[in-house]
Amino acid sequence: MLIFCSLLITLGATAQSKLGSQTTKIAKDSTLIKIHDLLEDVDFRIHGLDRYKLYPTENIYNFLQLDTSTGKIDVVQWSLDDGKEGSVTLNDEDLSLDTGCGTFELYPTKNMYQFILLDKVTGRKWHVQWGFEASKRWIKRIY
Incomplete structure:
Protein backbone atom coordinates (compact mmCIF):
# COMPACT_ATOMS: atom_id res chain seq x y z
CA MET A 1 0.00 0.00 0.00
CA ARG A 51 3.82 54.94 -48.28
CA TYR A 52 2.06 56.96 -50.97
CA LYS A 53 2.45 60.70 -51.50
CA LEU A 54 0.81 63.08 -53.95
CA TYR A 55 2.95 65.83 -55.46
CA PRO A 56 1.27 68.77 -57.17
CA THR A 57 2.40 69.83 -60.61
CA GLU A 58 2.01 73.33 -62.00
CA ASN A 59 -0.97 71.97 -63.96
CA ILE A 60 -3.79 72.34 -61.43
CA TYR A 61 -5.49 69.13 -62.61
CA ASN A 62 -2.50 66.80 -62.31
CA PHE A 63 -0.56 65.25 -59.47
CA LEU A 64 2.23 62.71 -59.34
CA GLN A 65 1.53 59.81 -57.00
CA LEU A 66 4.75 58.31 -55.65
CA ASP A 67 5.05 54.95 -53.96
CA THR A 68 7.79 55.95 -51.50
CA SER A 69 8.68 52.30 -50.95
CA THR A 70 9.35 51.31 -54.56
CA GLY A 71 9.81 54.55 -56.53
CA LYS A 72 6.84 53.75 -58.76
CA ILE A 73 5.04 56.86 -60.08
CA ASP A 74 1.55 57.44 -61.52
CA VAL A 75 0.22 60.63 -63.10
CA VAL A 76 -3.17 61.38 -61.51
CA GLN A 77 -5.66 63.71 -63.15
CA TRP A 78 -8.77 65.02 -61.43
CA SER A 79 -11.65 66.89 -63.03
CA LEU A 80 -15.11 68.25 -62.35
CA ASP A 81 -16.21 66.73 -65.67
CA ASP A 82 -17.28 63.09 -65.82
CA GLY A 83 -14.93 60.79 -67.68
CA LYS A 84 -11.90 63.08 -67.46
CA GLU A 85 -10.42 61.69 -64.24
CA GLY A 86 -7.95 58.87 -64.02
CA SER A 87 -4.34 57.90 -63.72
CA VAL A 88 -1.59 56.51 -65.94
CA THR A 89 1.61 54.80 -64.93
CA LEU A 90 4.79 56.76 -65.48
CA ASN A 91 7.15 54.22 -63.94
CA ASP A 92 6.12 50.72 -62.88
CA GLU A 93 9.62 49.41 -62.10
CA ASP A 94 10.52 48.68 -58.47
CA LEU A 95 13.65 50.78 -57.83
CA SER A 96 13.91 50.03 -54.11
CA LEU A 97 16.72 47.46 -53.73
CA ASP A 98 14.74 46.49 -50.61
CA THR A 99 15.88 49.63 -48.77
CA GLY A 100 12.55 49.95 -47.01
CA CYS A 101 9.46 52.06 -47.11
CA GLY A 102 9.59 55.80 -47.35
CA THR A 103 13.01 56.11 -48.96
CA PHE A 104 11.92 57.85 -52.19
CA GLU A 105 11.08 61.52 -52.58
CA LEU A 106 10.22 63.69 -55.60
CA TYR A 107 11.65 67.18 -56.09
CA PRO A 108 10.26 69.61 -58.68
CA THR A 109 12.52 71.51 -61.04
CA LYS A 110 11.92 74.87 -62.73
CA ASN A 111 10.42 72.97 -65.70
CA MET A 112 6.84 72.04 -64.79
CA TYR A 113 7.14 68.64 -66.48
CA GLN A 114 10.45 67.65 -64.89
CA PHE A 115 11.11 66.22 -61.42
CA ILE A 116 14.07 64.58 -59.71
CA LEU A 117 13.40 61.29 -57.91
CA LEU A 118 15.81 60.67 -55.03
CA ASP A 119 16.40 57.50 -53.04
CA LYS A 120 17.18 59.11 -49.68
CA VAL A 121 19.00 56.03 -48.39
CA THR A 122 21.35 55.26 -51.29
CA GLY A 123 21.56 58.68 -52.95
CA ARG A 124 20.54 57.29 -56.35
CA LYS A 125 18.73 59.81 -58.57
CA TRP A 126 16.42 59.72 -61.60
CA HIS A 127 15.26 62.38 -64.04
CA VAL A 128 11.47 62.12 -64.31
CA GLN A 129 9.28 63.69 -66.96
CA TRP A 130 5.51 63.51 -66.85
CA GLY A 131 3.14 64.38 -69.67
CA PHE A 132 -0.21 63.63 -71.26
CA GLU A 133 1.17 61.52 -74.10
CA ALA A 134 2.91 58.18 -73.44
CA SER A 135 5.97 59.35 -75.39
CA LYS A 136 6.27 62.35 -73.05
CA ARG A 137 6.34 60.22 -69.84
CA TRP A 138 9.67 58.69 -68.93
CA ILE A 139 12.25 58.17 -66.22
CA LYS A 140 16.02 57.76 -66.59
CA ARG A 141 18.77 57.23 -64.06
CA ILE A 142 21.17 60.09 -63.32
CA TYR A 143 24.71 58.80 -62.75
Whole structure:
Protein backbone atom coordinates (compact mmCIF):
# COMPACT_ATOMS: atom_id res chain seq x y z
CA MET A 1 0.00 0.00 0.00
CA LEU A 2 2.85 2.36 0.83
CA ILE A 3 4.44 1.62 -2.56
CA PHE A 4 1.11 2.25 -4.29
CA CYS A 5 0.69 5.63 -2.52
CA SER A 6 4.27 6.59 -3.43
CA LEU A 7 3.62 5.69 -7.04
CA LEU A 8 0.42 7.81 -7.12
CA ILE A 9 2.23 10.81 -5.59
CA THR A 10 5.11 10.47 -8.07
CA LEU A 11 2.75 10.18 -11.07
CA GLY A 12 0.71 13.16 -9.84
CA ALA A 13 3.83 15.31 -9.43
CA THR A 14 5.11 14.34 -12.89
CA ALA A 15 1.75 15.07 -14.52
CA GLN A 16 1.50 18.44 -12.73
CA SER A 17 5.06 19.29 -13.77
CA LYS A 18 4.29 18.48 -17.44
CA LEU A 19 1.00 20.39 -17.28
CA GLY A 20 2.80 23.38 -15.72
CA SER A 21 5.45 23.36 -18.46
CA GLN A 22 2.74 23.17 -21.17
CA THR A 23 0.91 26.09 -19.55
CA THR A 24 4.19 28.04 -19.47
CA LYS A 25 4.87 27.16 -23.14
CA ILE A 26 1.36 28.27 -24.14
CA ALA A 27 1.81 31.51 -22.20
CA LYS A 28 5.19 32.13 -23.89
CA ASP A 29 3.72 31.38 -27.34
CA SER A 30 0.80 33.70 -26.64
CA THR A 31 3.18 36.44 -25.51
CA LEU A 32 5.33 36.01 -28.63
CA ILE A 33 2.24 36.24 -30.83
CA LYS A 34 1.18 39.45 -29.06
CA ILE A 35 4.69 40.94 -29.44
CA HIS A 36 4.77 39.97 -33.14
CA ASP A 37 1.35 41.56 -33.74
CA LEU A 38 2.43 44.70 -31.89
CA LEU A 39 5.62 44.99 -33.95
CA GLU A 40 3.66 44.57 -37.19
CA ASP A 41 1.26 47.31 -36.07
CA VAL A 42 4.16 49.64 -35.19
CA ASP A 43 5.86 48.90 -38.53
CA PHE A 44 2.65 49.72 -40.41
CA ARG A 45 2.14 52.94 -38.46
CA ILE A 46 5.73 54.05 -39.06
CA HIS A 47 5.99 53.03 -42.72
CA GLY A 48 2.52 52.30 -44.04
CA LEU A 49 0.93 55.66 -43.38
CA ASP A 50 3.43 57.52 -45.56
CA ARG A 51 3.82 54.94 -48.28
CA TYR A 52 2.06 56.96 -50.97
CA LYS A 53 2.45 60.70 -51.50
CA LEU A 54 0.81 63.08 -53.95
CA TYR A 55 2.95 65.83 -55.46
CA PRO A 56 1.27 68.77 -57.17
CA THR A 57 2.40 69.83 -60.61
CA GLU A 58 2.01 73.33 -62.00
CA ASN A 59 -0.97 71.97 -63.96
CA ILE A 60 -3.79 72.34 -61.43
CA TYR A 61 -5.49 69.13 -62.61
CA ASN A 62 -2.50 66.80 -62.31
CA PHE A 63 -0.56 65.25 -59.47
CA LEU A 64 2.23 62.71 -59.34
CA GLN A 65 1.53 59.81 -57.00
CA LEU A 66 4.75 58.31 -55.65
CA ASP A 67 5.05 54.95 -53.96
CA THR A 68 7.79 55.95 -51.50
CA SER A 69 8.68 52.30 -50.95
CA THR A 70 9.35 51.31 -54.56
CA GLY A 71 9.81 54.55 -56.53
CA LYS A 72 6.84 53.75 -58.76
CA ILE A 73 5.04 56.86 -60.08
CA ASP A 74 1.55 57.44 -61.52
CA VAL A 75 0.22 60.63 -63.10
CA VAL A 76 -3.17 61.38 -61.51
CA GLN A 77 -5.66 63.71 -63.15
CA TRP A 78 -8.77 65.02 -61.43
CA SER A 79 -11.65 66.89 -63.03
CA LEU A 80 -15.11 68.25 -62.35
CA ASP A 81 -16.21 66.73 -65.67
CA ASP A 82 -17.28 63.09 -65.82
CA GLY A 83 -14.93 60.79 -67.68
CA LYS A 84 -11.90 63.08 -67.46
CA GLU A 85 -10.42 61.69 -64.24
CA GLY A 86 -7.95 58.87 -64.02
CA SER A 87 -4.34 57.90 -63.72
CA VAL A 88 -1.59 56.51 -65.94
CA THR A 89 1.61 54.80 -64.93
CA LEU A 90 4.79 56.76 -65.48
CA ASN A 91 7.15 54.22 -63.94
CA ASP A 92 6.12 50.72 -62.88
CA GLU A 93 9.62 49.41 -62.10
CA ASP A 94 10.52 48.68 -58.47
CA LEU A 95 13.65 50.78 -57.83
CA SER A 96 13.91 50.03 -54.11
CA LEU A 97 16.72 47.46 -53.73
CA ASP A 98 14.74 46.49 -50.61
CA THR A 99 15.88 49.63 -48.77
CA GLY A 100 12.55 49.95 -47.01
CA CYS A 101 9.46 52.06 -47.11
CA GLY A 102 9.59 55.80 -47.35
CA THR A 103 13.01 56.11 -48.96
CA PHE A 104 11.92 57.85 -52.19
CA GLU A 105 11.08 61.52 -52.58
CA LEU A 106 10.22 63.69 -55.60
CA TYR A 107 11.65 67.18 -56.09
CA PRO A 108 10.26 69.61 -58.68
CA THR A 109 12.52 71.51 -61.04
CA LYS A 110 11.92 74.87 -62.73
CA ASN A 111 10.42 72.97 -65.70
CA MET A 112 6.84 72.04 -64.79
CA TYR A 113 7.14 68.64 -66.48
CA GLN A 114 10.45 67.65 -64.89
CA PHE A 115 11.11 66.22 -61.42
CA ILE A 116 14.07 64.58 -59.71
CA LEU A 117 13.40 61.29 -57.91
CA LEU A 118 15.81 60.67 -55.03
CA ASP A 119 16.40 57.50 -53.04
CA LYS A 120 17.18 59.11 -49.68
CA VAL A 121 19.00 56.03 -48.39
CA THR A 122 21.35 55.26 -51.29
CA GLY A 123 21.56 58.68 -52.95
CA ARG A 124 20.54 57.29 -56.35
CA LYS A 125 18.73 59.81 -58.57
CA TRP A 126 16.42 59.72 -61.60
CA HIS A 127 15.26 62.38 -64.04
CA VAL A 128 11.47 62.12 -64.31
CA GLN A 129 9.28 63.69 -66.96
CA TRP A 130 5.51 63.51 -66.85
CA GLY A 131 3.14 64.38 -69.67
CA PHE A 132 -0.21 63.63 -71.26
CA GLU A 133 1.17 61.52 -74.10
CA ALA A 134 2.91 58.18 -73.44
CA SER A 135 5.97 59.35 -75.39
CA LYS A 136 6.27 62.35 -73.05
CA ARG A 137 6.34 60.22 -69.84
CA TRP A 138 9.67 58.69 -68.93
CA ILE A 139 12.25 58.17 -66.22
CA LYS A 140 16.02 57.76 -66.59
CA ARG A 141 18.77 57.23 -64.06
CA ILE A 142 21.17 60.09 -63.32
CA TYR A 143 24.71 58.80 -62.75
